[in-house]
Amino acid sequence: MFSGGLKDNFDLHNHSTCSDGLLSPTELVALAAHTGTHALALTDHDTVDGTAEAAQAARTHGIRFIPGVEISVSWGDTTLHVVGLDVDPAAPILVEGLNSIRDGRFGRGQQIAGLLEKLGFANTLEGAMAQAGRPEKLSRAHFARHLVERGWVKDTQHAFDKYLAKGKPAYVPHRWAELGDAVRWIRSAGGVAVLAHPGRYNLQPMMREEMLKQFGAFGGEAIEVVTGSHRPEEYALWQREALAHGFLASRGADYHGPGESPYEPGRLPALHASLTPVWSKWAH
Numbered sequence: 505m506f507s508g509g510l511k512d513n514f515d516l517h518n519h520s521t522c523s524d525g526l527l528s529p530t531e532l533v534a535l536a537a538h539t540g541t542h543a544l545a546l547t548d549h550d551t552v553d554g555t556a557e558a559a560q561a562a563r564t565h566g567i568r569f570i571p572g573v574e575i576s577v578s579w580g581d582t583t584l585h586v587v588g589l590d591v592d593p594a595a596p597i598l599v600e601g602l603n604s605i606r607d608g609r610f611g612r613g614q615q616i617a618g619l620l621e622k623l624g625f626a627n628t629l630e631g632a633m634a635q636a637g638r639p640e641k642l643s644r645a646h647f648a649r650h651l652v653e654r655g656w657v658k659d660t661q662h663a664f665d666k667y668l669a670k671g672k673p674a675y676v677p678h679r680w681a682e683l684g685d686a687v688r689w690i691r692s693a694g695g696v697a698v699l700a701h702p703g704r705y706n707l708q709p710m711m712r713e714e715m716l717k718q719f720g721a722f723g724g725e726a727i728e729v730v731t732g733s734h735r736p737e738e739y740a741l742w743q744r745e746a747l748a749h750g751f752l753a754s755r756g757a758d759y760h761g762p763g764e765s766p767y768e769p770g771r772l773p774a775l776h777a778s779l780t781p782v783w784s785k786w787a788h
């Protein structure tokens with residue numbers, strides 16, 4: 505699957521139990537080491553809580569670790585995700601910004617549970633909270649897992665497709681960070697801002713161009729091209745967009761856990777040779 509250079513198996517988008525992943529940071533790093541990943545980024549949603557543990561595990565396994573985060577952004581009516589790579593997890597502007605958006609997660613969860621209740625699914629707040637562990641982590645992914653656990657849907661993808669995705673009956677619109685703020689927090693923490701899975705937002709070509717233009721103008725430097733959240737037939741489009749807009753390219757499994765993601769960490773195709781990888785910014 506990976507056919508890049510000897511030390512170039514970078515996987516720069518992965519989740520742990522510090523947000524909606526199923527493996528602890530230590531377990532995630534162990535898996536990445538096992539699959540032959542040379543450099544791994546932990547990019548939990550709206551938190552850097554797992555980075556110290558992951559860094560320690562990476563030292564144990566002798567792989568390189570890049571502290572990261574995946575910030576939820578509201579861009580008009582569209583939710584975008586912006587990954588920050590090589591951030592200082594202690595940078596106050598970043599930490600305060602992330603805290604400010606995580607505060608809204610539990611309230612949104614209460615509203616999601618209310619809508620699910622009307623659809624005949626009782627007590628999902630308790631069930632999703634049992635999955636999440638902490639209120640500020642509460643994610644639609646935890647609701648999806650709970651619906652599977654109760655036998656109401658056959659897998660988490662169906663939970664999104666039938667109930668939780670935008671436009672479905674248990675979707676609750678939410679205001680996250682502003683795009684410019686998310687990029688600013690990342691840059692103030694010394695990191696590089698990467699637009700996550702740009703193919704996931706279902707934008708028409710004009711809006712797509714506008715998103716890329718604004719992201720670049722705010723100081724965004726890279727976009728994900730090869731990711732578990734793109735269908736392989738989408739890679740060519742985002743490769744062209746990266747080249748056309750002068751963005752660096754990123755690669756990441758967007759791994760959430762066994763059975764929930766198409767690629768394990770490090771086990772996804774290499775970036776096309778025409779692209780400049782985002783990791784070219786960092787000394788080897």
Ligand code: AMP
Pocket residue numbers: 524549576642643644645660661664665669760
């Ligand atoms: P939240 O941040 O609570 O809105 O949850 C977003 C997370 O839910 C994403 O990071 C994915 O892990 C998952 N997710 C969102 N949309 C989908 C979808 N259409 N299919 C499967 N998983 C999804």
Ligand code: MN
Pocket residue numbers: 519524549645760
């Ligand atoms: Mn997620």
Ligand code: MN
Pocket residue numbers: 574585700701
């Ligand atoms: Mn995402």
Ligand code: MN
Pocket residue numbers: 517518519574758
């Ligand atoms: Mn992700």
